[in-house]
Amino acid sequence: MHIQLFEGERIRLAPIDPEKDAETISKWTHDPEYLRLTDAEPARPLSPVHVKKKLEESAKKAEKDRNRFDFGVRLRADDRLIGLASIRWIQWTHGSGVIRLSIGRPEDRGQGYGSEALKMLLRYAFDELNLHRVGADSFEYNAGALRWLERHGFAVEVRRRQAVNRDGRRWDVIMLGLLRDEIVMGALRDDWLRANR
Protein backbone atom coordinates (compact mmCIF):
# COMPACT_ATOMS: atom_id res chain seq x y z
CA MET A 1 0.00 0.00 0.00
CA HIS A 2 1.55 3.23 -1.09
CA ILE A 3 -0.25 6.49 -0.87
CA GLN A 4 1.30 9.90 -0.49
CA LEU A 5 -0.83 11.98 1.83
CA PHE A 6 1.32 14.89 2.80
CA GLU A 7 3.67 15.59 -0.11
CA GLY A 8 2.18 17.25 -3.19
CA GLU A 9 3.93 18.44 -6.33
CA ARG A 10 4.88 21.87 -5.04
CA ILE A 11 3.47 21.98 -1.53
CA ARG A 12 3.21 19.82 1.52
CA LEU A 13 0.70 19.57 4.35
CA ALA A 14 2.83 20.00 7.44
CA PRO A 15 2.38 20.52 11.17
CA ILE A 16 1.91 24.05 12.45
CA ASP A 17 4.54 25.19 14.93
CA PRO A 18 2.98 27.89 17.14
CA GLU A 19 6.44 29.09 18.15
CA LYS A 20 7.94 29.43 14.68
CA ASP A 21 4.87 30.14 12.56
CA ALA A 22 3.18 32.82 14.68
CA GLU A 23 5.26 35.60 13.13
CA THR A 24 4.26 34.67 9.56
CA ILE A 25 0.57 34.24 10.36
CA SER A 26 0.57 37.50 12.30
CA LYS A 27 1.75 39.29 9.12
CA TRP A 28 -1.21 37.86 7.17
CA THR A 29 -3.63 39.31 9.71
CA HIS A 30 -2.41 42.79 8.87
CA ASP A 31 -4.15 42.35 5.52
CA PRO A 32 -7.87 43.01 6.09
CA GLU A 33 -8.73 41.39 2.78
CA TYR A 34 -7.26 38.08 3.97
CA LEU A 35 -9.33 38.25 7.13
CA ARG A 36 -12.55 39.29 5.43
CA LEU A 37 -12.30 36.62 2.76
CA THR A 38 -11.79 33.88 5.31
CA ASP A 39 -13.76 34.84 8.41
CA ALA A 40 -16.92 36.60 9.57
CA GLU A 41 -15.31 37.74 12.83
CA PRO A 42 -14.44 41.44 13.01
CA ALA A 43 -11.14 41.83 11.17
CA ARG A 44 -8.23 42.82 13.40
CA PRO A 45 -4.48 42.44 13.17
CA LEU A 46 -3.07 39.96 15.67
CA SER A 47 0.35 40.14 17.27
CA PRO A 48 2.66 37.11 17.02
CA VAL A 49 2.05 36.45 20.73
CA HIS A 50 -1.71 36.52 20.20
CA VAL A 51 -1.44 34.19 17.18
CA LYS A 52 0.78 31.81 19.13
CA LYS A 53 -1.74 31.65 21.95
CA LYS A 54 -4.61 30.97 19.55
CA LEU A 55 -2.64 28.23 17.79
CA GLU A 56 -1.78 26.60 21.10
CA GLU A 57 -5.37 26.77 22.27
CA SER A 58 -6.78 25.19 19.14
CA ALA A 59 -4.10 22.47 19.21
CA LYS A 60 -5.11 21.71 22.78
CA LYS A 61 -8.80 21.63 21.91
CA ALA A 62 -8.14 19.44 18.88
CA GLU A 63 -6.21 17.04 21.10
CA LYS A 64 -9.09 16.85 23.56
CA ASP A 65 -12.05 16.69 21.18
CA ARG A 66 -10.28 14.89 18.35
CA ASN A 67 -12.67 16.29 15.82
CA ARG A 68 -10.28 18.62 14.06
CA PHE A 69 -7.09 18.32 11.97
CA ASP A 70 -4.97 21.38 11.24
CA PHE A 71 -2.14 21.64 8.74
CA GLY A 72 0.22 24.31 7.57
CA VAL A 73 0.59 24.60 3.79
CA ARG A 74 4.30 24.81 3.03
CA LEU A 75 6.24 25.17 -0.20
CA ARG A 76 8.38 22.11 -0.78
CA ALA A 77 11.10 24.24 -2.38
CA ASP A 78 12.00 26.30 0.69
CA ASP A 79 9.61 25.10 3.41
CA ARG A 80 8.02 28.53 3.64
CA LEU A 81 4.56 28.60 5.28
CA ILE A 82 2.11 29.99 2.71
CA GLY A 83 -1.27 29.03 4.11
CA LEU A 84 -3.46 27.09 6.49
CA ALA A 85 -5.63 24.06 5.81
CA SER A 86 -7.91 22.25 8.20
CA ILE A 87 -10.77 19.83 8.58
CA ARG A 88 -13.00 20.84 11.48
CA TRP A 89 -16.26 20.05 13.24
CA ILE A 90 -15.97 16.40 12.37
CA GLN A 91 -19.03 14.40 13.40
CA TRP A 92 -17.55 10.96 13.42
CA THR A 93 -20.78 9.01 13.68
CA HIS A 94 -22.02 10.71 10.53
CA GLY A 95 -18.70 10.86 8.76
CA SER A 96 -18.97 14.56 8.05
CA GLY A 97 -16.59 17.48 8.43
CA VAL A 98 -15.96 21.02 7.24
CA ILE A 99 -12.83 22.23 5.48
CA ARG A 100 -11.15 25.60 5.71
CA LEU A 101 -8.31 26.70 3.51
CA SER A 102 -6.48 29.99 3.13
CA ILE A 103 -3.37 31.24 1.35
CA GLY A 104 -1.79 34.08 3.33
CA ARG A 105 0.00 36.49 1.00
CA PRO A 106 -1.80 37.97 -2.02
CA GLU A 107 1.19 37.17 -4.24
CA ASP A 108 0.93 33.48 -3.30
CA ARG A 109 -2.69 33.37 -4.47
CA GLY A 110 -3.62 32.50 -8.03
CA GLN A 111 -0.59 30.21 -8.34
CA GLY A 112 -2.50 26.97 -8.00
CA TYR A 113 -1.19 26.31 -4.49
CA GLY A 114 -4.71 26.44 -3.06
CA SER A 115 -6.02 23.91 -5.57
CA GLU A 116 -3.17 21.57 -4.79
CA ALA A 117 -3.79 21.96 -1.07
CA LEU A 118 -7.53 21.42 -1.52
CA LYS A 119 -7.01 18.16 -3.38
CA MET A 120 -4.62 16.93 -0.69
CA LEU A 121 -7.02 17.95 2.05
CA LEU A 122 -9.88 16.12 0.33
CA ARG A 123 -7.75 13.04 -0.15
CA TYR A 124 -6.97 13.16 3.57
CA ALA A 125 -10.65 13.61 4.46
CA PHE A 126 -11.97 10.85 2.21
CA ASP A 127 -9.09 8.38 2.11
CA GLU A 128 -7.53 8.64 5.53
CA LEU A 129 -10.35 9.80 7.78
CA ASN A 130 -12.89 7.91 5.66
CA LEU A 131 -15.37 10.74 5.84
CA HIS A 132 -18.53 10.57 3.80
CA ARG A 133 -19.08 14.27 3.22
CA VAL A 134 -17.12 17.47 3.44
CA GLY A 135 -18.64 20.92 3.74
CA ALA A 136 -17.18 24.35 3.05
CA ASP A 137 -18.59 27.83 3.35
CA SER A 138 -17.82 31.22 1.99
CA PHE A 139 -19.34 34.66 1.51
CA GLU A 140 -21.33 36.05 -1.37
CA TYR A 141 -18.59 38.64 -1.95
CA ASN A 142 -15.90 35.96 -2.26
CA ALA A 143 -17.00 34.98 -5.74
CA GLY A 144 -13.55 33.59 -6.51
CA ALA A 145 -13.71 31.04 -3.72
CA LEU A 146 -17.26 30.02 -4.58
CA ARG A 147 -16.41 29.45 -8.24
CA TRP A 148 -13.25 27.61 -7.22
CA LEU A 149 -15.12 25.28 -4.86
CA GLU A 150 -17.75 24.52 -7.50
CA ARG A 151 -15.03 23.82 -10.03
CA HIS A 152 -13.67 21.26 -7.59
CA GLY A 153 -17.00 19.49 -7.35
CA PHE A 154 -18.70 21.21 -4.43
CA ALA A 155 -22.44 21.88 -4.74
CA VAL A 156 -24.19 24.87 -3.18
CA GLU A 157 -26.46 23.53 -0.46
CA VAL A 158 -27.47 26.41 1.77
CA ARG A 159 -27.71 30.13 1.28
CA ARG A 160 -27.94 31.93 4.61
CA ARG A 161 -29.50 35.10 3.38
CA GLN A 162 -27.97 38.42 4.46
CA ALA A 163 -26.02 36.75 7.27
CA VAL A 164 -22.98 38.98 6.98
CA ASN A 165 -22.92 42.76 7.20
CA ARG A 166 -19.93 44.45 5.59
CA ASP A 167 -19.27 47.71 3.78
CA GLY A 168 -22.75 48.98 4.52
CA ARG A 169 -24.63 46.11 2.98
CA ARG A 170 -25.64 42.59 3.75
CA TRP A 171 -24.24 39.54 2.04
CA ASP A 172 -25.32 35.91 1.95
CA VAL A 173 -23.24 33.15 3.48
CA ILE A 174 -23.04 30.23 1.08
CA MET A 175 -22.58 26.69 2.37
CA LEU A 176 -21.38 24.04 -0.04
CA GLY A 177 -20.87 20.29 0.22
CA LEU A 178 -19.05 17.48 -1.51
CA LEU A 179 -19.90 13.80 -1.07
CA ARG A 180 -17.42 10.98 -1.18
CA ASP A 181 -19.05 9.40 -4.25
CA GLU A 182 -19.02 12.70 -6.09
CA ILE A 183 -15.28 13.11 -5.84
CA VAL A 184 -14.83 9.70 -7.38
CA MET A 185 -17.37 10.34 -10.11
CA GLY A 186 -17.09 14.06 -10.64
CA ALA A 187 -14.79 16.90 -11.53
CA LEU A 188 -11.80 15.70 -9.54
CA ARG A 189 -11.87 12.16 -10.84
CA ASP A 190 -8.88 12.34 -13.14
CA ASP A 191 -6.68 14.01 -10.53
CA TRP A 192 -7.91 11.59 -7.98
CA LEU A 193 -7.16 8.51 -10.04
CA ARG A 194 -3.76 9.83 -11.03
CA ALA A 195 -2.82 10.54 -7.45
CA ASN A 196 -4.05 7.18 -6.21
CA ARG A 197 -2.62 5.11 -9.03
Added chain:
Amino acid sequence: MKHLQLKGEMVRLEALNSDTDKEVIARWSAIPGSWLLLDALHGWHRPATDSEQPVDSVGFRIHALDESDPIGHAGLFGICWPHHEAWLVIELDDRAYWEGHYGPDALRVMLRYSFDELGLRRVAIGVFDYDARIMRALEEAGFMIEGRMLDESSHGAHGRAGLVMGIRREAWSGIQ
Protein backbone atom coordinates in the same frame (compact mmCIF):
# COMPACT_ATOMS: atom_id res chain seq x y z
CA MET B 1 -36.16 6.92 11.52
CA LYS B 2 -36.23 4.09 14.02
CA HIS B 3 -37.00 4.90 17.61
CA LEU B 4 -33.75 4.41 19.51
CA GLN B 5 -34.25 2.66 22.83
CA LEU B 6 -31.55 2.61 25.46
CA LYS B 7 -33.74 0.07 27.17
CA GLY B 8 -34.21 -3.65 26.78
CA GLU B 9 -36.59 -6.11 28.39
CA MET B 10 -34.66 -6.31 31.68
CA VAL B 11 -32.34 -3.31 31.81
CA ARG B 12 -32.01 0.31 30.85
CA LEU B 13 -28.82 2.28 30.30
CA GLU B 14 -27.98 5.75 31.50
CA ALA B 15 -24.96 7.83 30.55
CA LEU B 16 -22.10 7.74 33.03
CA ASN B 17 -21.04 11.15 34.16
CA SER B 18 -17.48 11.66 35.30
CA ASP B 19 -18.54 14.10 38.02
CA THR B 20 -21.73 12.75 39.49
CA ASP B 21 -20.77 9.08 39.14
CA LYS B 22 -17.33 9.32 40.74
CA GLU B 23 -18.28 7.11 43.64
CA VAL B 24 -19.86 4.44 41.48
CA ILE B 25 -16.88 4.40 39.13
CA ALA B 26 -14.45 4.04 42.03
CA ARG B 27 -16.48 1.18 43.49
CA TRP B 28 -16.55 -0.68 40.18
CA SER B 29 -12.88 -0.17 39.54
CA ALA B 30 -12.16 -2.07 42.74
CA ILE B 31 -14.28 -5.10 41.86
CA PRO B 32 -12.69 -7.88 39.85
CA GLY B 33 -15.44 -8.25 37.26
CA SER B 34 -15.97 -11.11 34.90
CA TRP B 35 -14.69 -9.61 31.69
CA LEU B 36 -11.50 -8.00 32.76
CA LEU B 37 -8.97 -8.84 30.12
CA LEU B 38 -9.32 -5.90 27.78
CA ASP B 39 -10.70 -3.68 30.44
CA ALA B 40 -7.39 -4.04 32.22
CA LEU B 41 -5.39 -3.48 29.08
CA HIS B 42 -7.14 -0.35 27.98
CA GLY B 43 -8.76 1.06 31.10
CA TRP B 44 -11.89 2.65 29.71
CA HIS B 45 -13.01 4.21 32.97
CA ARG B 46 -12.71 7.68 31.59
CA PRO B 47 -16.19 8.72 30.54
CA ALA B 48 -15.80 11.48 28.01
CA THR B 49 -18.89 13.39 28.99
CA ASP B 50 -17.20 16.78 28.96
CA SER B 51 -16.53 16.60 25.23
CA GLU B 52 -19.24 17.26 22.67
CA GLN B 53 -19.15 13.75 21.30
CA PRO B 54 -17.63 10.43 22.37
CA VAL B 55 -13.93 10.92 21.69
CA ASP B 56 -12.61 7.42 22.19
CA SER B 57 -14.96 6.01 24.79
CA VAL B 58 -18.50 6.21 26.06
CA GLY B 59 -19.84 4.74 29.29
CA PHE B 60 -23.21 3.81 30.74
CA ARG B 61 -24.61 2.67 34.05
CA ILE B 62 -26.75 -0.47 33.74
CA HIS B 63 -29.95 -0.37 35.76
CA ALA B 64 -32.52 -3.10 36.17
CA LEU B 65 -35.80 -1.63 34.91
CA ASP B 66 -37.47 0.47 37.60
CA GLU B 67 -34.50 0.33 39.96
CA SER B 68 -32.44 3.36 40.76
CA ASP B 69 -29.27 1.65 42.00
CA PRO B 70 -27.06 0.56 39.09
CA ILE B 71 -26.30 -3.15 38.77
CA GLY B 72 -23.32 -2.74 36.47
CA HIS B 73 -21.77 -0.75 33.73
CA ALA B 74 -21.24 -0.95 30.00
CA GLY B 75 -19.14 0.99 27.59
CA LEU B 76 -17.33 1.26 24.32
CA PHE B 77 -13.67 2.17 24.41
CA GLY B 78 -10.81 2.52 21.98
CA ILE B 79 -13.29 3.83 19.44
CA CYS B 80 -11.43 4.20 16.16
CA TRP B 81 -13.56 6.63 14.22
CA PRO B 82 -12.02 6.55 10.76
CA HIS B 83 -12.66 2.81 10.69
CA HIS B 84 -15.76 2.82 12.87
CA GLU B 85 -14.60 0.12 15.23
CA ALA B 86 -14.68 -0.14 19.02
CA TRP B 87 -14.17 -2.44 21.97
CA LEU B 88 -17.15 -3.30 24.11
CA VAL B 89 -17.20 -3.98 27.81
CA ILE B 90 -20.18 -5.04 29.90
CA GLU B 91 -19.82 -5.84 33.58
CA LEU B 92 -22.58 -6.79 35.94
CA ASP B 93 -20.95 -5.83 39.21
CA ASP B 94 -23.84 -7.07 41.28
CA ARG B 95 -23.62 -10.89 41.21
CA ALA B 96 -27.30 -11.22 42.07
CA TYR B 97 -28.02 -10.26 38.48
CA TRP B 98 -25.72 -12.77 36.79
CA GLU B 99 -28.75 -15.01 36.35
CA GLY B 100 -31.89 -13.85 34.65
CA HIS B 101 -30.70 -12.64 31.24
CA TYR B 102 -29.67 -9.18 32.41
CA GLY B 103 -26.27 -9.50 30.70
CA PRO B 104 -27.56 -10.62 27.29
CA ASP B 105 -30.20 -7.92 27.45
CA ALA B 106 -27.59 -5.24 28.17
CA LEU B 107 -25.53 -6.67 25.31
CA ARG B 108 -28.46 -6.26 22.91
CA VAL B 109 -29.00 -2.68 23.97
CA MET B 110 -25.29 -1.84 23.63
CA LEU B 111 -25.10 -3.36 20.15
CA ARG B 112 -28.14 -1.39 19.08
CA TYR B 113 -26.48 1.76 20.38
CA SER B 114 -23.19 0.89 18.67
CA PHE B 115 -24.64 0.21 15.25
CA ASP B 116 -27.75 2.39 15.06
CA GLU B 117 -26.60 5.47 16.91
CA LEU B 118 -22.81 5.55 16.62
CA GLY B 119 -22.85 3.98 13.18
CA LEU B 120 -20.01 1.56 14.00
CA ARG B 121 -19.14 -1.19 11.56
CA ARG B 122 -17.48 -3.64 13.92
CA VAL B 123 -17.54 -4.20 17.66
CA ALA B 124 -15.02 -6.40 19.45
CA ILE B 125 -14.89 -7.80 22.95
CA GLY B 126 -12.33 -9.58 25.09
CA VAL B 127 -13.25 -12.71 27.01
CA PHE B 128 -11.39 -15.59 28.68
CA ASP B 129 -11.74 -19.00 27.04
CA TYR B 130 -12.94 -20.60 30.27
CA ASP B 131 -15.90 -18.26 30.39
CA ALA B 132 -18.22 -20.58 28.48
CA ARG B 133 -21.38 -18.90 29.65
CA ILE B 134 -20.36 -15.52 28.36
CA MET B 135 -19.00 -16.94 25.12
CA ARG B 136 -22.33 -18.62 24.51
CA ALA B 137 -24.19 -15.37 25.16
CA LEU B 138 -21.89 -13.58 22.74
CA GLU B 139 -22.29 -16.21 20.05
CA GLU B 140 -26.04 -16.05 20.41
CA ALA B 141 -25.79 -12.31 19.85
CA GLY B 142 -23.84 -12.90 16.64
CA PHE B 143 -20.21 -12.59 17.83
CA MET B 144 -17.56 -14.82 16.28
CA ILE B 145 -14.15 -15.78 17.64
CA GLU B 146 -11.52 -13.77 15.78
CA GLY B 147 -8.39 -14.77 17.59
CA ARG B 148 -6.67 -16.09 20.68
CA MET B 149 -4.14 -14.29 22.82
CA LEU B 150 -2.13 -17.20 24.15
CA ASP B 151 -0.63 -17.26 27.64
CA GLU B 152 -2.56 -14.26 28.73
CA SER B 153 -1.59 -14.18 32.35
CA SER B 154 -3.25 -11.13 33.78
CA HIS B 155 -5.63 -11.50 36.68
CA GLY B 156 -4.20 -14.83 37.69
CA ALA B 157 -5.49 -16.57 34.60
CA HIS B 158 -2.24 -18.46 33.96
CA GLY B 159 -2.36 -20.77 31.00
CA ARG B 160 -5.70 -19.48 29.88
CA ALA B 161 -6.26 -17.86 26.56
CA GLY B 162 -7.81 -14.49 26.11
CA LEU B 163 -10.16 -14.52 23.17
CA VAL B 164 -11.06 -11.68 20.92
CA MET B 165 -14.59 -11.97 19.62
CA GLY B 166 -16.15 -9.59 17.13
CA ILE B 167 -19.38 -8.78 15.41
CA ARG B 168 -19.85 -6.87 12.18
CA ARG B 169 -22.78 -4.63 11.42
CA GLU B 170 -23.97 -6.99 8.66
CA ALA B 171 -24.10 -9.97 11.01
CA TRP B 172 -25.94 -7.91 13.58
CA SER B 173 -28.48 -6.61 11.05
CA GLY B 174 -29.05 -10.17 9.88
CA ILE B 175 -30.26 -11.38 13.25
CA GLN B 176 -32.39 -8.36 14.13
